Structures are given as C-alpha cells and as structure tokens.
Amino acid sequence: MRLSFLFGSTLAVAASIWGIAHPSAVAIRLADGTVSFDKPPRLVNASTTFETVNVPGATYYFTVSLPENAGEPLQRIAIAQNQGFDDIRFQLKDSVAFEGTPERKGEKLRLKAVTKDNKTGTITVTFDPPVSPGKTVTIGLDPVRNPWTSGVYLFRVTAFPAGEKAYGLDLGVGRLHFYPSF
Incomplete structure (x- = not known):
C-alpha cells in the first residue's frame, strides 16, 4: 500500500512537471489507514448578517470550496x-448548510449532526451524505446574539x-468584525 502511494505520487508529480493533466484524483491514504484530501479545500469567506454588537438574529456564514480533484468527499x-x-454561544439546532454562497444559495444540504466540544468550544458540522468534490458549500451558524464587546473575532x-x-x-x-451601536 505504501509503495503504491509513493508510486502514484511520483507519477502525479512527473505528470505535473511535464504538463500532463492527472486523469483522476486519488485520495491520500497512509499505511495506518488515515485518509486525507489529495487537493485541499479552501476557506472562501466568513461573513455575518449583522455586524452590530449585542444583536440577536444574526447568522454567521462560513463558505468552503472543495476542488474537483480533492480525491475525497467532505x-x-x-x-x-x-x-x-466574548465567547459566542450558538443555537446549534438552528444550523444550516447549503451549496453555494450566502448571496447565491443553492440546494440545502442535510446535516447528520452539529455538536460542540465543551472543553475546546469547537463546533463540528457533519454532512449526510458527505459533500462531493467540485462543490462550494456554506455553513450557517446562529449565535444566541452577537458578542457584547466590539472588535475582531477569529x-x-x-x-x-x-x-x-x-x-x-x-x-x-x-x-x-463587530462594531458598537451608536
């Protein structure tokens, strides 16, 4: 398995050097069974519907593009x-996902689960079924309200x-970026 991975990678590198298109994307599979993307997804944008502090009813959008040659679904x-x-709290049950961007919403995507790790605060959104390569998807998270304190939130x-x-x-x-209300 390891040899086939190295051989396939060598062929892909040689093909790209000689300007030959790689006919199909092959996911990276390590000897221990770990799977990774052949070509990485890209964070396209993050945005919010309301930029004023302490406002309820906002949605935070995170748009990710999965290339055609990703090798694996997302x-x-x-x-x-x-x-x-401030630590922003979210209403996880109200989370959504769809193909496209907030400005050009496409087909709604089904979510298997939206969970929060209480130790790290990380929110995990799981698609059901996984998203095919070549798609742009947006996740919408609804905070209970925007933060009380203005500033940049990453x-x-x-x-x-x-x-x-x-x-x-x-x-x-x-x-x-959240701004004070004047």
Whole structure:
C-alpha cells in the first residue's frame, strides 16, 4: 500500500512537471489507514448578517470550496473561535448548510449532526451524505446574539474528508468584525 502511494505520487508529480493533466484524483491514504484530501479545500469567506454588537438574529456564514480533484468527499467541518473578547454561544439546532454562497444559495444540504466540544468550544458540522468534490458549500451558524464587546473575532476552520480515520486540514481563519451601536 505504501509503495503504491509513493508510486502514484511520483507519477502525479512527473505528470505535473511535464504538463500532463492527472486523469483522476486519488485520495491520500497512509499505511495506518488515515485518509486525507489529495487537493485541499479552501476557506472562501466568513461573513455575518449583522455586524452590530449585542444583536440577536444574526447568522454567521462560513463558505468552503472543495476542488474537483480533492480525491475525497467532505465529511465534516470544525469551527473554533480562537480570538475575541466574548465567547459566542450558538443555537446549534438552528444550523444550516447549503451549496453555494450566502448571496447565491443553492440546494440545502442535510446535516447528520452539529455538536460542540465543551472543553475546546469547537463546533463540528457533519454532512449526510458527505459533500462531493467540485462543490462550494456554506455553513450557517446562529449565535444566541452577537458578542457584547466590539472588535475582531477569529474562527479557525478545519475540513475533514470522509472516513473513520480522517486527517483534518486547517483551512485558516474566518474573520468577523463587530462594531458598537451608536
């Protein structure tokens, strides 16, 4: 298995050097069974419907693009607040996901689960079924209300492929800025 992985990777590198298109994406599978994307998803944008502090009824959108040659479908996304004065609480049962962007909503996606790790505060959104390569998806999280304190709030986004032993790829941070109401 390890040899086939190295051989396949060598062929892909050689093909890209010579300008030959790789005919199909093959997921990365390590000897221990860990699965990863061949080409990583990309965090396209993070946005909110309301930027004023202490406002109820906002939705925070996180848009991720999964390339055609990802090699594996997207099983879940983890979102963790890692900067901001206030800890934002979410109404997990109201979470949504759909193809496209907030401006161009497409087909609604079914969610298997939306959970929160109480130790880390990480929210994990699991798709059912996993999202196929070549799609752009948006997750909408509803906070109980926007934070009380103005400023920049950062959310680290991690994507996981389908599989029992999935290796999560850090897609970077989504930035939301909240302003005082005057």
